[in-house]
Amino acid sequence: MESLAELDHRYLWHPFTQMRDWLKTEPIVLVRGRGAELMDDRGRKYLDANSSIWTNLHGHNHPRINRAIVQQLGKIAHSSALGFANEPASQLGKALILAASPTASSAAAADTKKNPRTALSKVFFSDDGSTAMEVALKLAFETARRSGRARKPRFLSLQNAYHGDTVGAVSLGHIDLFHKAYSPLLFKSDKVMAPYCYRCTFNRTKPERADARQYRKCNWECLAQLEQKCAIKRRGGEPYAGFVFEPSMQGAAGMIPQPKGWLQRACGIARENGALLIADEVMTGFGRTGSAQTQSTFAESNDVPGSSPPLRPSTRMSRVPVRSPLFACHHEDVQPDLMALAKGLTGGYLPMAATLSSQAVFDSFLGEYEDFKTFFHGHSFTGNQLGAASALASLEMLQEPASTTARVQLENALTQQLGQLWQHPQVGDIRQAGLIAGIELVEDWKTRKPFDLRQRAGMRVCEAMARRGVLTRPVGNVVVLMPPYCTTEKQVKRMVAVLGESIAETLQGKSP
Numbered sequence: 001m002e003s004l005a006e007l008d009h010r011y012l013w014h015p016f017t018q019m020r021d022w023l024k025t026e027p028i029v030l031v032r033g034r035g036a037e038l039m040d041d042r043g044r045k046y047l048d049a050n051s052s053i054w055t056n057l058h059g060h061n062h063p064r065i066n067r068a069i070v071q072q073l074g075k076i077a078h079s080s081a082l083g084f085a086n087e088p089a090s091q092l093g094k095a096l097i098l099a100a101s102p103t104a105s106s107a108a109a110a111d112t113k114k115n116p117r118t119a120l121s122k123v124f125f126s127d128d129g130s131t132a133m134e135v136a137l138k139l140a141f142e143t144a145r146r147s148g149r150a151r152k153p154r155f156l157s158l159q160n161a162y163h164g165d166t167v168g169a170v171s172l173g174h175i176d177l178f179h180k181a182y183s184p185l186l187f188k189s190d191k192v193m194a195p196y197c198y199r200c201t202f203n204r205t206k207p208e209r210a211d212a213r214q215y216r217k218c219n220w221e222c223l224a225q226l227e228q229k230c231a232i233k234r235r236g237g238e239p240y241a242g243f244v245f246e247p248s249m250q251g252a253a254g255m256i257p258q259p260k261g262w263l264q265r266a267c268g269i270a271r272e273n274g275a276l277l278i279a280d281e282v283m284t285g286f287g288r289t290g291s292a293q294t295q296s297t298f299a300e301s302n303d304v305p306g307s308s309p310p311l312r313p314s315t316r317m318s319r320v321p322v323r324s325p326l327f328a329c330h331h332e333d334v335q336p337d338l339m340a341l342a343k344g345l346t347g348g349y350l351p352m353a354a355t356l357s358s359q360a361v362f363d364s365f366l367g368e369y370e371d372f373k374t375f376f377h378g379h380s381f382t383g384n385q386l387g388a389a390s391a392l393a394s395l396e397m398l399q400e401p402a403s404t405t406a407r408v409q410l411e412n413a414l415t416q417q418l419g420q421l422w423q424h425p426q427v428g429d430i431r432q433a434g435l436i437a438g439i440e441l442v443e444d445w446k447t448r449k450p451f452d453l454r455q456r457a458g459m460r461v462c463e464a465m466a467r468r469g470v471l472t473r474p475v476g477n478v479v480v481l482m483p484p485y486c487t488t489e490k491q492v493k494r495m496v497a498v499l500g501e502s503i504a505e506t507l508q509g510k511s512p
């Protein structure tokens with residue numbers, strides 16, 4: 001009989017993978033998971049250091065999510081949302097809208113009180129992050145046309161943006177390596193400079209052994225560029241239909257975090273210039289970006305170049321309850337018009353996605369049947385019951401105080417552990433936003449000189465980590481650590497220690 005690895009080699013084609021390389025080595029065949037641990041078909045154990053590509057929240061094989069799925073399975077697995085309502089999807093809709101509402105005391109809440117039609121109030125379900133973004137983009141496109149704001153609606157997104165792999169989502173993206181080949185298939189969208197403090201040409205500081213957001217010196221030139229782009233389009237009579245962004249941290253771009261204050265200002269500029277705000281929270285949603293602590297890693301007073309010393313993230317638990325919003329937008333008091341959710345929606349158990357829409361966007365699709373204003377879009381598995389049941393269980397857990405406390409503790413432990421990586425000259429930048437960390441590998445931290453991508457530095461380090469029982473994937477030269485929320489302090493220590501050892505082995509020639 002063929003082994004599972006042989007079957008895979010014979011029949012499967014893996015995503016984002018050079019299959020010639022894949023076929024040269026025996027793959028790890030994962031057969032079980034529990035908590036932050038995965039097990040392969042030979043009984044070897046691993047830590048899941050990237051939450052199975054950014055999806056898993058509470059750990060694998062979680063009894064509460066398992067129970068919710070099994071209970072739902074005993075009733076029905078799937079029925080169509082085309083023509084019928086169902087139990088868990090209806091409940092999940094309400095739970096999502098409540099969770100995505102701004103906290104009562106925030107400025108965003110005051111805004112929506114003044115103008116209730118801007119509040120997120122409807123949920124459109126689909127299957128994946130890419131489809132959630134397709135939905136958002138079609139909705140924004142039609143809304144712009146129907147309101148007469150634009151005849152040929154155009155979108156603005158961030159440099160190096162990634163919003164998925166379907167053709168519409170790819171059109172919003174700006175990663176040449178993934179997107180260039182398909183350019184004849186795509187519609188045109190504009191890009192604007194994203195804040196990437198570590199490699200920003202406007203950041204006039206020498207590299208330091210700290211997150212570049214903490215020691216940057218600039219005058220928000222990235223925002224000036226955004227303002228210019230938006231204003232030109234508006235003055236031309238065709239404002240952008242939408243400003244598309246990943247709040248807090250751009251994931252596939254290489255874990256590029258935004259300095260405090262950037263998102264709120266950027267969204268203010270876009271909105272003043274007539275664009276809808278389209279937040280891609282596919283990676284950042286559901287508590288991933290943690291408490292306010294690692295978000296706010298530098299002082300606002302840094303706006304004035306060379307002023308007060310930068311703040312360091314606090315590693316001590318504070319006694320007051322830490323604010324830990326479930327969505328990254330809320331760290332910056334931003335309330336988008338459209339919000340895309342996927343990866344963690346079901347706790348990372350089943351493929352399901354949601355696009356949350358404002359009442360105003362929803363209303364622009366209302367009319368008499370024969371007006372044909374209907375949103376002609378949908379998928380076979382829209383509103384799937386198993387996915388919805390899983391998501392409800394996950395969301396319920398996320399909202400329990402114990403879960404918030406555990407996330408804050410894990411976030412602090414991660415901050416503390418990551419500090420030891422600065423000792424490696426090949427670590428250029430360590431960027432953390434809550435429970436997401438990106439470690440950028442460079443030839444020499446003093447010059448920020450990047451490794452040539454052909455050297456596969458990030459990939460080789462991750463391969464060395466896998467040999468030590470810690471699984472993650474890099475984005476180019478950036479190693480990602482994104483532990484499930486159930487990860488223990490001991491496990492997070494091991495993840496970071498193994499990364500350090502693997503850097504030493506791979507990039508400093510130290511024997512394992």
Ligand SMILES: *Cc1c(COP(=O)(O)O)cnc(C)c1O
Nearest residue numbers: 128129130162163164251282283
């Ligand atoms: C993963 C991701 C997507 C695409 O989601 P899929 O489920 O892979 O289609 C879109 N946007 C962001 C920010 C992502 O991280």
